[in-house]
Amino acid sequence: QMQLVQSGAEVKKTGxxxxxxxxxxxxxxxxxxxxxxxxxxxxxLEWMGWITPFNGNSNYAQKFxxxxxxxxxxxxxxxxMELSSLRSEDTAMYYCATGAGDGIQFPFDYWGQGTLVxxxx
Amino acid sequence: EIVLTQxxxxxxxxxxxxxxxxxxxxxxxxxxxxxxxxxxxxxAPRLLIYGASSRATGIPDRFSGSGSGTDFTLxxxxxxxxxFAVYYCQQxxxxxxxxxxxxxxxxxx
Numbered sequence: 001q002m003q004l005v006q007s008g009a010e011v012k013k014t015g016x017x018x019x020x021x022x023x024x025x026x027x028x029x030x031x032x033x034x035x036x037x038x039x040x041x042x043x044x045l046e047w048m049g050w051i052t053p054f055n056g057n058s059n060y061a062q063k064f065x066x067x068x069x070x071x072x073x074x075x076x077x078x079x080x081m082e083l084s085s086l087r088s089e090d091t092a093m094y095y096c097a098t099g100a101g102d103g104i105q106f107p108f109d110y111w112g113q114g115t116l117v118x119x120x121x
Numbered sequence: 122e123i124v125l126t127q128x129x130x131x132x133x134x135x136x137x138x139x140x141x142x143x144x145x146x147x148x149x150x151x152x153x154x155x156x157x158x159x160x161x162x163x164x165a166p167r168l169l170i171y172g173a174s175s176r177a178t179g180i181p182d183r184f185s186g187s188g189s190g191t192d193f194t195l196x197x198x199x200x201x202x203x204x205f206a207v208y209y210c211q212q213x214x215x216x217x218x219x220x221x222x223x224x225x226x227x228x229x230x
Contacts, residue, residue: 044221045166047220047221108156111166
């Protein structure tokens with residue numbers, strides 16, 4: 001069955017960076033876009049960006065454009081989300097999720113379990 | 122950027138009742154690209170409805186979606202205890218952005 005398994009919780013200092021991984025299994029990794037979504041405590045879902053694992057192309061929400069980098073390792077069927085210049089407002093649960101098809105315009109049908117990132121000074 | 126506004130913020134109902142949740146877009150959204158998700162505490166979101174009215178795999182038929190243009194609705198015909206959760210709408214048609222509503226919390230009355 002399709003599954004996304006994310007790396008464990010992180011505690012980071014203000015101004016540092018964090019890199020979260022998302023390992024895919026149960027499907028052909030290169031066939032589906034891989035998205036990152038975050039959720040601050042008690043807040044709504046917020047889309048951050050996507051990567052197409054086939055060729056590594058990525059696209060980011062304008063809010064995160066200058067601080068986020070999404071990459072992938074095809075040999076490991078793993079995607080990564082790195083967020084830099086962390087501030088306290090970045091404390092959130094970070095999810096990876098797959099698009100439900102082989103293009104951009106699909107809803108997100110499989111989700112990772114989430115990675116809690118806590119930022120403090 | 123398309124803004125999605127959900128109402129009400131909180132809906133208090135009893136098991137067996139009918140729930141109607143609203144999602145209004147700041148500009149027209151193709152119904153092909155409107156989804157609903159359910160999220161329970163401590164869990165990742167789960168896709169319920171896509172294309173405004175199509176149920177995702179394994180979703181019970183008490184969940185239904187409707188609407189077009191700027192107004193969309195998620196209806197739960199008869200609430201089961203496991204349906205009490207937070208529900209989000211999402212538009213996924215305006216690349217590169219995928220926007221979510223702020224959520225409706227469905228709580229037990």
